[in-house]
Amino acid sequence: MHMKKFLISLIAFAIIAPAAVAESGANQSFVSSPLGQNWEVSVGLGTQFYLGEMDWKANFLDWWTFPAIDVNLSKWITPVFGFGIDLGGGRFKGESGVGNDVTFSTAGDAVDANTGLAINKGWYLNPNFNLNINVVNLFAGYRPDRKYNLIAEVGAGAAISLGWTKTVWATTMNARLRNQFSINDKLKINLTLGGAFVGDDFDGESYATSVASGTPNNDNIGLDGIFGVTAGVNYAFNFSKKAAAAGAIASAAAAGAWVSMADVEEEKQAEVAAEQAKVADAVHDNSKMEEELAAAKKAADDAIAAKEAAEKALAEAQAAAGKYSDLDVNAYVNFLIGTSTISNREMINVENVAKLINAMPNEKFVICGYADKATGSAKRNAKLSQARAESVYKALTQKYGVNADQLTVESKGAVAPMFFNEHQLSRAATVTIVK
Numbered sequence: 001m002h003m004k005k006f007l008i009s010l011i012a013f014a015i016i017a018p019a020a021v022a023e024s025g026a027n028q029s030f031v032s033s034p035l036g037q038n039w040e041v042s043v044g045l046g047t048q049f050y051l052g053e054m055d056w057k058a059n060f061l062d063w064w065t066f067p068a069i070d071v072n073l074s075k076w077i078t079p080v081f082g083f084g085i086d087l088g089g090g091r092f093k094g095e096s097g098v099g100n101d102v103t104f105s106t107a108g109d110a111v112d113a114n115t116g117l118a119i120n121k122g123w124y125l126n127p128n129f130n131l132n133i134n135v136v137n138l139f140a141g142y143r144p145d146r147k148y149n150l151i152a153e154v155g156a157g158a159a160i161s162l163g164w165t166k167t168v169w170a171t172t173m174n175a176r177l178r179n180q181f182s183i184n185d186k187l188k189i190n191l192t193l194g195g196a197f198v199g200d201d202f203d204g205e206s207y208a209t210s211v212a213s214g215t216p217n218n219d220n221i222g223l224d225g226i227f228g229v230t231a232g233v234n235y236a237f238n239f240s241k242k243a244a245a246a247g248a249i250a251s252a253a254a255a256g257a258w259v260s261m262a263d264v265e266e267e268k269q270a271e272v273a274a275e276q277a278k279v280a281d282a283v284h285d286n287s288k289m290e291e292e293l294a295a296a297k298k299a300a301d302d303a304i305a306a307k308e309a310a311e312k313a314l315a316e317a318q319a320a321a322g323k324y325s326d327l328d329v330n331a332y333v334n335f336l337i338g339t340s341t342i343s344n345r346e347m348i349n350v351e352n353v354a355k356l357i358n359a360m361p362n363e364k365f366v367i368c369g370y371a372d373k374a375t376g377s378a379k380r381n382a383k384l385s386q387a388r389a390e391s392v393y394k395a396l397t398q399k400y401g402v403n404a405d406q407l408t409v410e411s412k413g414a415v416a417p418m419f420f421n422e423h424q425l426s427r428a429a430t431v432t433i434v435k
Contacts, residue, residue: 035075039076039237040072040076040235040237041074041234041235042178042188042232042235043070043071043072043232043233044070044071044072044231045231046070046230047064047065047066047228048064048065048068048090048227049063050092050203051225052200052205052224053224054096054115054205057095058094058112058114058117065092065121067090068089068229068230069089070088070228079142080134080138081131081132082131082134084153084155085128085129086127086129086153086176087126088127088128088194088228089124090124091121091122092121093121094119094120094203095112095118096120120203122203123162124161125159125162126157126160126174127157128158129155130155130174131153131154132151133152134150135150135151136150144185146182148180149182151180153176153177154175156171157171157172157174157196159171159172159226161202171198171199172196173196173197174195175194175195175196176192177194178192180234186235189231192230193229194227195225196226197223198225199223270375271375274374331353332349332428332430333349333350334424335388335428336427337375338384340391342392350392354395354396354400354401354402358401358402363434364433365408365433366407366432367392367393367410368389368411368412368430369384369385369387369390369392369409369410369429370411370415371413371415372414372423373415373416373423375423376414382414385411385413388428389411390409408434
């Protein structure tokens with residue numbers, strides 16, 4: 001009979017598999033949450049069995065006992081990774097050939113008529129700490145409206161016998177798979193499969209004691225197993241879906257950044273509030289909104305055309321004059337909120353200024369990055385403005401062949417509105433000739 005080895009191997013697979021899952025997602029970027037957000041508490045009730053030295057000899061249906069409890073407090077650091085504290089335990093029974101020296105024996109224990117072994121019953125607790133991995137978010141990406149998630153938990157703890165003549169402590173290795181079904185943003189239903197390794201003498205009957213009693217089990221491998229199934233509820237408190245920040249999060253992840261949810265949320269809330277105020281002041285009905293949008297689009301198109309014409313005229317004038325040191329060469333590159341990635345539209349400006357710089361090999365130029373003062377922290381904006389300047393530097397030197405010795409990179413951090421009193425226009429980098 002190899003049932004014990006099979007079940008323990010199954011639990012071992014559950015412990016090892018999440019580690020492989022975590023390795024497969026190591027190159028992904030996710031958004032971290034502050035300490036006070038994204039906590040969950042769950043409570044479950046179910047059934048379980050203890051598989052010890054002699055227990056496999058009993059009928060499989062006789063292994064199971066009620067109740068099994070599972071209480072868990074978890075904190076999610078990202079949509080994929082978190083940690084938790086779990087309290088498991090309950091009642092189980094087993095069979096022993098040792099007699100009343102075992103941990104869970106009591107006077108008058110019944111004897112199994114089929115095996116001739118004493119039937120022992122007991123209660124225990126199993127507090128443990130664990131690492132949580134949301135397998136669905138890892139492979140399918142974070143989606144706050146998803147109705148099903150699979151949570152893998154692995155950790156370690158202690159098993160403690162309760163209420164008998166002996167109080168026994170033993171270390172445990174724990175693994176659980178939580179099937180989680182969302183009812184709403186706060187409430188979820190859990191169906192959990194869990195197990196643990198514990199030293200084979202926790203129940204008082206190790207291989208050595210069974211040999212001494214004349215009832216050795218040659219299948220023994222030095223560990224006993226606990227396996228259970230529970231169903232329960234899960235409640236999320238101080239939980240934020242961050243739906244409004246989805247666009248900024250995606251942009252930052254595409255740029256390889258690890259950003260704070262709080263910073264992104266702060267930026268997005270400020271921008272949304274500003275846009276809502278503009279809409280409330282300027283738009284009174286649908287027809288007026290459509291007229292204003294059409295006018296704004298035409299003005300933007302005209303501005304782009306005028307800018308392109310001016311740059312073309314400047315290039316022609318420089319080529320005709322044959323000297324450039326008395327002219328300012330200014331290029332403006334705008335960025336999306338929270339990012340340092342140059343869009344295809346703004347790359348047109350970078351390409352144009354690269355042509356001018358390559359035509360002036362004896363001149364020096366300064367690339368300066370900025371961030372808008374209205375959103376984000378000062379520390380984050382300082383890093384962001386530097387990253388924007390370096391993005392333009394890399395595009396000029398690596399993509400368009402500009403001599404790096406002609407360029408200097410600077411950053412100003414967060415600044416007041418640079419143009420037309422609009423904060424969005426300060427999310428930029430400029431290129432200016434040194435005179």
